[in-house]
Amino acid sequence: MKRITALLAFALLVPGPATAADPPALAAKSGMVAADSEHASRVGAEMLAAGGDAVDAAVATALVLGVVQPFASGLGGGLFAVVWRADGEEALALDAREVAPAAATRDMYLDAEGNVDPQASTRGPRAAAVPGEIAGLWRLHQRYGKLPWKQVVAPALEAARDGFPVGVLLHGRVTAKKDEIAARPALAEVFLVDGAPVAPGTILRRPRLAKTLAAISKHGADGFYRGDVAKRLAAAMAKDGGLITEADLAAYAPKERPPVDAPWRGYRVLSMSPPSSGGAVLVQVLRALEHLDLKALGHNSSAYLHRLAEALKHAFADRARLMGDPDFAPVPLEQMVGDAARDRVRSSFDAARTHERAAYGGDYALPEDGGTSHFSVVDARGNAVAITTTVNLAFGSMYLAGDTGVLLNNEMDDFVAKPGVPNAFGLVGREANTIAPGKRPLSSMTPTIVLKDGRVALVVGASGGPRIITGTLQVLLNVLAFDMDPRAAVEAPRIHHQWVPEVLAVEPEIALDVRENLQRRGHDVQAQGRYNAVQAIAVDADGVARGASDPSKMGAPAAAAR
Ligand code: GLY
Numbered sequence: 085m086k087r088i089t090a091l092l093a094f095a096l097l098v099p100g101p102a103t104a105a106d107p108p109a110l111a112a113k114s115g116m117v118a119a120d121s122e123h124a125s126r127v128g129a130e131m132l133a134a135g136g137d138a139v140d141a142a143v144a145t146a147l148v149l150g151v152v153q154p155f156a157s158g159l160g161g162g163l164f165a166v167v168w169r170a171d172g173e174e175a176l177a178l179d180a181r182e183v184a185p186a187a188a189t190r191d192m193y194l195d196a197e198g199n200v201d202p203q204a205s206t207r208g209p210r211a212a213a214v215p216g217e218i219a220g221l222w223r224l225h226q227r228y229g230k231l232p233w234k235q236v237v238a239p240a241l242e243a244a245r246d247g248f249p250v251g252v253l254l255h256g257r258v259t260a261k262k263d264e265i266a267a268r269p270a271l272a273e274v275f276l277v278d279g280a281p282v283a284p285g286t287i288l289r290r291p292r293l294a295k296t297l298a299a300i301s302k303h304g305a306d307g308f309y310r311g312d313v314a315k316r317l318a319a320a321m322a323k324d325g326g327l328i329t330e331a332d333l334a335a336y337a338p339k340e341r342p343p344v345d346a347p348w349r350g351y352r353v354l355s356m357s358p359p360s361s362g363g364a365v366l367v368q369v370l371r372a373l374e375h376l377d378l379k380a381l382g383h384n385s386s387a388y389l390h391r392l393a394e395a396l397k398h399a400f401a402d403r404a405r406l407m408g409d410p411d412f413a414p415v416p417l418e419q420m421v422g423d424a425a426r427d428r429v430r431s432s433f434d435a436a437r438t439h440e441r442a443a444y445g446g447d448y449a450l451p452e453d454g455g456t457s458h459f460s461v462v463d464a465r466g467n468a469v470a471i472t473t474t475v476n477l478a479f480g481s482m483y484l485a486g487d488t489g490v491l492l493n494n495e496m497d498d499f500v501a502k503p504g505v506p507n508a509f510g511l512v513g514r515e516a517n518t519i520a521p522g523k524r525p526l527s528s529m530t531p532t533i534v535l536k537d538g539r540v541a542l543v544v545g546a547s548g549g550p551r552i553i554t555g556t557l558q559v560l561l562n563v564l565a566f567d568m569d570p571r572a573a574v575e576a577p578r579i580h581h582q583w584v585p586e587v588l589a590v591e592p593e594i595a596l597d598v599r600e601n602l603q604r605r606g607h608d609v610q611a612q613g614r615y616n617a618v619q620a621i622a623v624d625a626d627g628v629a630r631g632a633s634d635p636s637k638m639g640a641p642a643a644a645a646r
Contacts, residue, residue: 370561
């Protein structure tokens, strides 16, 4: 009960921009997890305290997040991980992104007139791609885990079986989607009590999900992709008109890929490679700004934000033009992160004005998010894991697969249903990201690790659709270019531009005169609330980790007890 009260007390704090009076980030040398849920951070930190590796902590954190904040991740979703191994100085990007089922077709979301039906790609079983989450976590654990698999699964299994206290965020997300949930009896049974959103502090049990987690605990990834759970999931799909079959599940495999790996201002930036656009967009913008003294421009000054917005417009235009699943058509990464791209972006910059849309190349790209979660982990041995996990939109497809308790993603909406037509995030794209069987939809997830002299300096990433990239980027710059404490860096107001729509979104705390200066340069400046949530851990040269979770999702980091 004490724990519940503490959680609620934290969650009810009203987040606002950092002030001099705010306490600094949580600091520790013993290892740390910064998730967007205090409960999940604590579970990960307990794994570290038990002698686990950063990977054990990451797997336990991800699994618990899927139970306590199921609107944003879970067994029915997928993830990307960037991992740094201190021994052997090895970097890995793990792609456990969902894939289109074998029966998917390019035009599956077009109606008889050839128009995109947005409901079809976002709601119900046909919106779901084959989940990658558990295959990814299993692979990570097989490669690097130190603690027994059962031990890292146990906190999630216990939370689902014995119940967990509903957090304010879960209550809020259920409230926001109440009508849609009420219209789906299987969801309503879980998240509504007498028709009302399950109240904060209520103990919520998920017995069906617990049964699935028990199979995973016993059999590893096979407990999900083969056998009884796979059969029941596929049978529910067949009955309800979805496409995922037992064969699709059995065929799923995560992929190890080289990360986007770039030098920047004496650091080494490791971030997610395609089929995420996150690393490429992040690095293009960092390189375009690298020659500037950003501190001299001033943090969140109009001169800085105009530069940033311009670089973002180029990078998002390139994203739409060039990017998709690299296993289907080569992604010319060099055209995004190479010297020529850097020079092109720098040379087109006009300090006085933004350009017309076409000047950034190609075609076109707001947001409903809440279906993604990022957490950052470091252990005392210098290993680090950045994981961004997703079911896409809040509560994914809103489809619970039969009696498996698995809430399936609607990641199919991250494909281009029709070239040029925006998806739920307002993002557009071309052929490279159209639907094909077995193909992975383009993502914006940007799990990122920055090294300094071969040691971890920053682990960072975000949730928030395309704002994942801009949130990650600005917090990285706040810490590494503006020397901010991670907490101040995460709390500082941010901007977003994704080229299309041609809107420069600024958080309301950005000063009025700054907004006016940006407007004068031709930007369509719109004040918008925070849609992304960044979790960051910075590590100094003495090995002290400082972590912060974004106030927008009311999470909190946790350190391993000494
Ligand atoms: N589902 C959000 C993303 O992958 O970008």
